[in-house]
Amino acid sequence: MSRYITYCLVALSGVLLLLLPLLVNPGLVHLAGVTLVMGVFAVAWNLLFGYAGLASFGSGGLFSLGAYVMAISLRAGYEQSFLLLIVLAMVTGGIVAFLVGAVALRRSSGIYLAILTLAMAEVLRQILMRWHWIGAEDGLPNIVRPHFSYGLGLIDLSSGARYHVFLCLACGLLIAAIWWIAHGRFGRTLRAIRLDPERAAFMGVNTYGYKLAAFTLSGVFVAGAGALYAPLAQIVTPDLGNMLRSTQPILFTLLGGASSFWGPLIGGFLFSAIEYGTRTLVGLQEIITGVILLAVVLIFPTGISGAFRKLFASLEQGEPAPARKVEVSDAGRLGKPLTQRV
Amino acid sequence: MPVASANPLRSGSDAMSIIKLTNLEKSYGALKVLRGIDAEIGEGETFAIIGPNGAGKTTLFKVMTGEVPSNGGRVEFDGKDVTHDPAYRRARAGMGRTFQVARVFLELTVIENVIIAIEARRKNTGDSDDAWYAVVSSRSVVDEARQLLANLDLELKRNTEASILSHGDKKRLELAITLAGRPRILMLDEPTAGMSPSDRIGVVDLIRRLRDESRLTIVMTEHDMSVIFGLADRIMVMNQGARLAIGSIDEIRSSQVVRDVYLGKESQHD
Numbered sequence: 179m180s181r182y183i184t185y186c187l188v189a190l191s192g193v194l195l196l197l198l199p200l201l202v203n204p205g206l207v208h209l210a211g212v213t214l215v216m217g218v219f220a221v222a223w224n225l226l227f228g229y230a231g232l233a234s235f236g237s238g239g240l241f242s243l244g245a246y247v248m249a250i251s252l253r254a255g256y257e258q259s260f261l262l263l264i265v266l267a268m269v270t271g272g273i274v275a276f277l278v279g280a281v282a283l284r285r286s287s288g289i290y291l292a293i294l295t296l297a298m299a300e301v302l303r304q305i306l307m308r309w310h311w312i313g314a315e316d317g318l319p320n321i322v323r324p325h326f327s328y329g330l331g332l333i334d335l336s337s338g339a340r341y342h343v344f345l346c347l348a349c350g351l352l353i354a355a356i357w358w359i360a361h362g363r364f365g366r367t368l369r370a371i372r373l374d375p376e377r378a379a380f381m382g383v384n385t386y387g388y389k390l391a392a393f394t395l396s397g398v399f400v401a402g403a404g405a406l407y408a409p410l411a412q413i414v415t416p417d418l419g420n421m422l423r424s425t426q427p428i429l430f431t432l433l434g435g436a437s438s439f440w441g442p443l444i445g446g447f448l449f450s451a452i453e454y455g456t457r458t459l460v461g462l463q464e465i466i467t468g469v470i471l472l473a474v475v476l477i478f479p480t481g482i483s484g485a486f487r488k489l490f491a492s493l494e495q496g497e498p499a500p501a502r503k504v505e506v507s508d509a510g511r512l513g514k515p516l517t518q519r520v
Numbered sequence: 521m522p523v524a525s526a527n528p529l530r531s532g533s534d535a536m537s538i539i540k541l542t543n544l545e546k547s548y549g550a551l552k553v554l555r556g557i558d559a560e561i562g563e564g565e566t567f568a569i570i571g572p573n574g575a576g577k578t579t580l581f582k583v584m585t586g587e588v589p590s591n592g593g594r595v596e597f598d599g600k601d602v603t604h605d606p607a608y609r610r611a612r613a614g615m616g617r618t619f620q621v622a623r624v625f626l627e628l629t630v631i632e633n634v635i636i637a638i639e640a641r642r643k644n645t646g647d648s649d650d651a652w653y654a655v656v657s658s659r660s661v662v663d664e665a666r667q668l669l670a671n672l673d674l675e676l677k678r679n680t681e682a683s684i685l686s687h688g689d690k691k692r693l694e695l696a697i698t699l700a701g702r703p704r705i706l707m708l709d710e711p712t713a714g715m716s717p718s719d720r721i722g723v724v725d726l727i728r729r730l731r732d733e734s735r736l737t738i739v740m741t742e743h744d745m746s747v748i749f750g751l752a753d754r755i756m757v758m759n760q761g762a763r764l765a766i767g768s769i770d771e772i773r774s775s776q777v778v779r780d781v782y783l784g785k786e787s788q789h790d
């Protein structure tokens with residue numbers, strides 16, 4: 179029942195997002211686009227956290243990697259192959275994530291993995307900052323939004339509204355792909371590994387292999403989000419991969435709920451809405467955002483999506499959610515998130 | 521191919537052995553937990569490991585299954601040296617185990633627990649009939665899971681979250697997960713510990729059925745002597761990490777050493 183409500187809400191939000199250029203001013207459309215890209219980023223990050231139980235604090239590095247691959251290629255004039263460039267960025271992200279994961283996952287998990295990934299992202303950022311060919315600290319400005327012929331005819335994404343429509347469709351595809359990965363046998367096995375890696379190993383599951391695969395796939399989609407971001411922002415800088423960027427999907431996930439596939443996306447839009455609502459309160463903005471985040475995490479340890487789930491459950495049964503949902507809260511600590519529902 | 525209970529293979533060390541332990545050693549720091557354990561377990565045999573608390577029974581299980589590395593000695597499974605194989609390889613080769621304190625996937629439902637185990641086995645053996653794009657588990661996987669749960673009296677609870685199961689149900693669910701892997705050897709660490717008497721009888725019946733009908737080799741530890749004497753073909757007695765005795769039930773019963781160190785103490789408790 180709540181599953182169908184979820185699907186309806188997702189479809190409705192998708193249509194609303196798609197039509198946004200007709201409804202609000204370009205500034206807000208741009209903000210929604212950025213939020214959507216960051217939302218995909220967060221959903222991809224949560225494939226690692228919510229399903230495999232691995233917390234990466236360096237995903238910003240993979241995001242900037244995807245953005246740079248796209249930016250460099252577009253500036254080199256490969257506009258015509260725009261769709262292929264997205265794939266190229268994703269493959270690059272996957273390869274780098276695979277290499278990092280192959281080293282990092284061998285021995286480390288928990289806090290060690292977090293620090294290791296953070297360090298790797300910082301190394302990448304330092305390289306980007308010092309590499310003059312790609313603009314060093316200033317990054318790459320003036321990225322054109324592509325404009326290419328493809329089969330049927332010319333596709334022109336140069337205006338903000340057109341790119342927004344493309345962005346919605348592309349993000350929809352990426353999210354659908356992650357959804358499919360998370361809900362199939364692979365995702366089920368990841369959840370088992372998160373809950374009890376030893377038990378999973380005694381079922382013949384190569385837990386290292388699965389974690390590495392999850393790490394790689396997450397990297398593929400994070401880089402994909404980065405690739406879509408470059409033409410949206412029209413500038414990429416090394417700061418795309420800084421610590422702040424890496425913590426963004428984590429905050430989205432905390433706010434929206436790691437136990438739900440859609441949690442990070444919901445959290446992302448909520449986060450943007452709070453930021454937008456408080457944009458005039460210079461200096462207070464961070465405090466308000468922080469307080470709200472704290473309140474949500476303390477009051478609803480399963481995030482907003484968890485709170486809604488409880489609400490649905492209580493509406494269906496005409497009574498508060500069953501007590502066993504409560505014990506879930508103590509699993510909300512890092513690396514051991516919560517029940518996994520749609 | 522059900523094998524009658526008078527299994528000719530179940531006659532001890534002269535039969536073809538499926539497990540061979542040679543001089544197994546394990547230490548935690550300065551603490552020597554296993555001191556040169558030697559044992560051979562025949563195919564189809566029910567082999568019990570007994571000994572007082574802290575004797576090293578669970579540690580022996582861990583070393584045999586690859587949960588922890590040994591500090592010396594060899595583990596052979598089915599004629600192959602698996603001493604350095606990780607746990608998942610040994611599991612794929614046919615070792616299944618349960619834990620002393622049942623370990624199941626608590627946040628998942630009963631049937632999800634079993635489905636994951638079935639899907640893992642099918643993937644490893646390459647006989648999965650799932651479409652590559654499938655999200656929902658295939659009919660045949662679900663049917664197999666329900667059949668297995670029915671055999672273990674868990675079918676009615678299939679949609680219950682595992683975290684709210686009773687202790688006995690958790691133990692049975694863990695057994696279901698393990699059996700879903702269709703192991704050749706089943707290693708049970710205190711399968712009836714903490715169970716109610718009626719649950720205990722059920723589990724003993726089940727183990728007997730597995731032994732007699734499915735030709736399974738069973739290695740178990742257990743503190744309840746009535747369970748051991750009712751099931752085991754051979755017994756190994758451990759004390760402080762060393763093998764004290766090994767032999768048939770009668771041999772163990774009549775052994776003076778064992779009586780002094782273990783059985784005597786046990787009866788004082790009662």
Ligand SMILES: Nc1ncnc2c1ncn2[C@@H]1O[C@H](COP(=O)(O)OP(=O)(O)OP(=O)(O)O)[C@@H](O)[C@H]1O
Pocket residue numbers: 548551553571572573574575576577578579580620
């Ligand atoms: N991870 C560990 N680190 C240090 N010592 C350990 C560890 N695991 C077990 N031990 C010690 O090894 C010894 C054997 O423990 P083990 O659990 O194998 O005994 P057991 O025969 O299974 O006992 P029980 O009947 O209580 O289950 C004990 O003294 C125990 O304290």
Ligand SMILES: [Mg+2]
Pocket residue numbers: 577578579620709
């Ligand atoms: Mg033990």
